Amino acid sequence: MPLVILALGIALLLFLMIVLKMNGFIALVIVSVVVGMAQGMPLLATVDDKGEKVKGLLDVIQSGVGGQTGKLVLLLGFGAMLGVFMADMGAANRLATTMINKFGIKHSQLAIVIVSFLVGVVLFYETAFVIIIPIVFAVCRAYKIPVMWLAMPMAIALSTMHSFLPPHPGPSAVANMYDASIGLTMLYGLIFAIPLGAVVAIMWPRLPFVKSVTARPPAGLVNEKEWTDEEMPGFWASLCITALPVILIGGHAILEVTLGHEHAVTKVMAFIGHDWFALMISLLVAVAYFGLVRKVAMDKIMASCAASVKSIAMIVFIIGVNRQKVGLMTACRWLGSGSDPYES
Numbered sequence: 001m002p003l004v005i006l007a008l009g010i011a012l013l014l015f016l017m018i019v020l021k022m023n024g025f026i027a028l029v030i031v032s033v034v035v036g037m038a039q040g041m042p043l044l045a046t047v048d049d050k051g052e053k054v055k056g057l058l059d060v061i062q063s064g065v066g067g068q069t070g071k072l073v074l075l076l077g078f079g080a081m082l083g084v085f086m087a088d089m090g091a092a093n094r095l096a097t098t099m100i101n102k103f104g105i106k107h108s109q110l111a112i113v114i115v116s117f118l119v120g121v122v123l124f125y126e127t128a129f130v131i132i133i134p135i136v137f138a139v140c141r142a143y144k145i146p147v148m149w150l151a152m153p154m155a156i157a158l159s160t161m162h163s164f165l166p167p168h169p170g171p172s173a174v175a176n177m178y179d180a181s182i183g184l185t186m187l188y189g190l191i192f193a194i195p196l197g198a199v200v201a202i203m204w205p206r207l208p209f210v211k212s213v214t215a216r217p218p219a220g221l222v223n224e225k226e227w228t229d230e231e232m233p234g235f236w237a238s239l240c241i242t243a244l245p246v247i248l249i250g251g252h253a254i255l256e257v258t259l260g261h262e263h264a265v266t267k268v269m270a271f272i273g274h275d276w277f278a279l280m281i282s283l284l285v286a287v288a289y290f291g292l293v294r295k296v297a298m299d300k301i302m303a304s305c306a307a308s309v310k311s312i313a314m315i316v317f318i319i320g321v322n323r324q325k326v327g328l329m330t331a332c333r334w335l336g337s338g339s340d341p342y343e344s
Contacts, residue, residue, distance in 0.1 A: 002039065009035040032061055075182070077309065078279035079167035082245070082286060083123035084308035085301065089290055091238035092119045092128070093227045096135045098235045105143050112136065112150050113157045113201045117194060118239065120161030121246055124168065128158050148213050153201040160197030165189040167245070167279060182275035183253030190250060233294060241286045248278035 009031050016027035036057040037043070045056045086092060096115045103111035112132070119128045136150045166172045166182045166189075175185045204210060232238075252273025255266040272281060283305075290296040 005035055005038045008038075029061070033057065036060070074276035075167050075172050075279065076169060078276055078283055079245075080124065080308040081305045082279055082283045083128075085283070085286060085290075085304045086238070086242060087123060087128075088304040089286075089294070089296065090227045090232035091242060092123065092132070093135070094232040094235055094238045095119060095242070096132055097232075100135065100139060105139070105145070108139060108143075108145070108150060109153050109202055109205070113153045113198055116154045116157030116201075117161060117198075118242055120158045121165065121242060125158050125162040129155070132158075146211070146214070148210055149205050152205045152210060156201040156204060157197055160193050160201075164193035164197075166249070166275060172275075181253060181256075183249045183256070183273060186246065187250050187253040190246070233290070237289060237293075241282065241289065244282040244285060245278050248273045248281065249275055252278075 012034060013027055013031045016022040016030065017024060041057040041060070042054065043057050045059055046054050095118055096112075099111040099115045100108060116128065116132060119132060132154055133151070136154055137147065139145065140147050140150060162168045162170070164171055166175060166186050171185055171189065172182065174180075175182050248269075252266070252269040255263070255269050259266050261267075261270075272278065287301055291298060291301060
């Protein structure tokens, strides 16, 4: 019966979001309430036969959402701030244009894949896409290259980063749900996902059905801003700041495996390489560089950081309440125990 209720809940969710076009957060909350009621959970806190307090459905939803988002808000917040800020300062464009120039048109696919991996470390998929796609279109126009030849490798590489590496929402949420190390999650992503993603990105455009597609850049799809060489930061500065969170978080995970948890160096890296703290350090380094070296006004820097939060607000809500849709089935097993399933 619980599986049937869960299946009906998923069907209701799809109906609300696809047919009624309802916002994902609202739809998930509604489904969570419906599934909980169908499982027989009390709506409000009550006392069982043993005199022990039993949490109600609304309390479980509230505490579960708070517990899940509390773990992710710092990680996603600092990740979004760093990514959007680096994009606003032209760092992503510098990486892309430099790599294309260095690799040449003959190896432009490899250049785009590397750039997408680098930019995709801290930028959400849609933001990175909007930044890199104008460069893809420009190169394709200038050298009469089919758009799919470069656009597909870019999209596959960005999807790989967004799907498998923290601090992106999906892998970060999964790691938190299973109490997995963010550092090890990133390390395994670097070891397995990136090589496989690179192979697929290079091979996919060579498939006959992809090569047969004729695509042209739609008008108004991309950002029209054109960066001058003087406006963009240096290549090495852009690369180092973009890679810094990976070095800190991944370095901590490597030291745990090689030196052990109790080693002095590991303990130091456990602090500075902690997921959200490493992102905050990277953001502060970026702010210091652009503020002191590039002489960017602080109000402009802070405006970029503030605007970035808009991109994750709904994501945080959806991740938090999505935990409830899955977790309510577990919560129902705890009825009468007086325990909070999210503390177990």
